[in-house]
Amino acid sequence: MFEKSKTISLLNKERLQKYTPYFKQIEVPAKTILLEEGQVSKRVYWIEKGCIRVWFNNDGKDITYQFFFENSTVASIESFRKNIPSAGNMEALEPCTLWYADKEDIEFIIDEICEEPELRKLFIDKIFQRTFDYMKYFFSAIKDPPQQRYLDLLKENPQLIQRVPQHYIASYLGITTVHLSRIKSKLAKSKN
Amino acid sequence: MFEKSKTISLLNKERLQKYTPYFKQIEVPAKTILLEEGQVSKRVYWIEKGCIRVWFNNDGKDITYQFFFENSTVASIESFRKNIPSAGNMEALEPCTLWYADKEDIEFIIDEICEEPELRKLFIDKIFQRTFDYMKYFFSAIKDPPQQRYLDLLKENPQLIQRVPQHYIASYLGITTVHLSRIKSKLAKSKN
DNA sequence: ATTATTTAATAACAAATGTTATCGTTCGTA
DNA sequence: TACGAACGATAACATTTGTTATTAAATAAT
Secondary structure: OEEEOOHHHHOOHHHHHHHHHHOEEEEEOOOOEEEOOOOEOOEEEEEEEOOEEEEEEEOOEEEEEEEEOOOOEEEEHHHHHHOOEOOOEEEEOOOEEEEEEEHHHHHHHHHHHHHOHHHHHHHHHHHHHHHHHHHHHHHHHHHOOHHHHHHHHHHHOOOHHHHOOHHHHHHHHOOOHHHHHHHHHHHHHHHO | OEEEOOHHHHOOHHHHHHHHHHOEEEEEOOOOEEEOOOOEOOEEEEEEEOOEEEEEEEOOEEEEEEEEOOOOEEEEHHHHHHOOEOOOEEEEOOOEEEEEEEHHHHHHHHHHHHHOHHHHHHHHHHHHHHHHHHHHHHHHHHHOOHHHHHHHHHHHOOOHHHHOOHHHHHHHHOOOHHHHHHHHHHHHHHHO
């Protein structure tokens, strides 16, 4: 649903400069809801500073399914691409400096990129890579115990613990805060 | 890694006829390994008849991550796209009638499709849809208890139980055969 | 047909994880 | 500064899930 997209990194300097005018900068305080469940996503955000969490409601319980930090692009891509209500919410966990572009502009940029075989290949590769990433997450969820998944998460995002409240991490791992706390204390003990 | 691909469904009749010569038919007995961990995937298969399982080895334990039945296309796409050794195995669970095309041909076909904006859009949509599907699997794995995931799986593939040994289903759900057996008997009881 | 192999169910016990409650601590805000 | 809310650790107990072993049924191979 929400998705890290590195479209920008595909482009060379000139091309980047050509597209930057489409992006507008905004600053939002912590806890700002950037997109709410049910709304249709009309923007793609790029994080200059701060941290965003995406999550959906499952019978009253938060399920976090991704965290985003500096230099990532985030959007509710299923909603964005298919013009359907977003299943998830998008929330600033910290005060953020963001850049966003509107749907029409993004679509125009993508169309233009796809006209050039070279860039198109890179773009398609990126989409595939996205699929591979989620396959990996899925495999990990069915094969690795929570402790392993916690360690992997930390490896991917070392800053996670300092910046993200623990109950969000727990909901991402699919476990309770109590269990996560147990894992942490167990790990702390085994280190000493 | 392995992936259902509905590329074929994008094409109209003429186009389909143009591409069919690239596909060759083969028949394989049950338990045939079509691709082994470590090999680089060079083919895309389409299942006319039979059933295929894709899985990888995790410390001596099978982890099944997808089942494919009639009318689906299956390949180890990460290996295929990136020319890297496949992390997974691909195995016929039943005697199968398959059609396959080789990497060079598939790539040629995709390139040709991508030259036409109309078809390209459909192709890109399909890749995105793949991502959305795996996101869904990932969400389900972290939010739904095994019993729910079992019921969902049955709904998606009603023929699953009759055709696939239970320990493969269990490994797909990330649980033991004992636990799956308990779930089944519990469901059977609650129905009566 | 007979035998060996695979598959499925079940029981008994062990380990992992969830639930609820309590208690400090931290943090944002009045 | 003070207050309430959010956060994190921990304990006690309940539930879920895994492990190992046994048995019976189904399937494949000879």
